[in-house]
Amino acid sequence: MNSVTATAEISTLLDRYLIGLDEEKLDDAWARALFSDDARVEFPMARHEGVEGLADWHRQALDAFARTQHLNSPAVVDLSGxxxxxxxxxxxxxxVHHPDTPGDPLFVSGTLVHGAARRTERGWRLTELSFRLVWSTGTPPRPKGGDR
Known part of the structure; x- marks a missing residue:
């Protein structure tokens, strides 16, 4: 596999991840198509380790909102060989908050996404995604628990 193809496949994993969040197609098949079994996803307020339960963890976090839209830049991918x-x-x-949520109707954030991927027998899979908050505006979500 050449580096251009590998770079495109890895970048597409991030795109499919974000589209899945917005389209709410979060099930175990979604998680396994994107992540390795030992994957770690980390947000400023919580993290999850392992592909088991990852889709459910995302669904629970997104329940705080009526809907979302994630717009990402093209991913810069560096292959290690x-x-x-x-x-x-x-x-x-x-x-977009639910209509009965007090405060601003929107919470908007700008983040830096860092990740890692590994070639597996199932193709490229994300092994890590972390999101570092740079700025935000509006009413943030209410905390719902801790790490897993």
Whole structure:
């Protein structure tokens, strides 16, 4: 596999992840198509380790909102040559609160996305995604628990 193809496949994993969040197609098949079994996803307020339960964890977090829209820059992907890669992208996330939520109707944030991927027998899979908040506006979600 050449580096252009690998880079495109890895970048597409991030795109499919974000589209899945917005389309609410979050099930175990979605998680396994994107992530390795030992994947870690980390947000400023919580993290999850392992593909087991990852879709449910995302669904619970997104229940705080009526809908979302995630707009990302193209991912910059660096291949290491040993079946591993790192990626970075910028992300603007718009979260629309449920009508009965007090405060601003929107919570919008700009984040830096860092990730890693590994070539597996099922193709490239994300092994790590982390989101570092750069800025936000509006009413943030209410905390719902802790790490897992």
């Amino acid at each position: 040993d079946g591993r890669a790192v990626l970075r992208a910028n992300l603007v996330s718009t979260h």
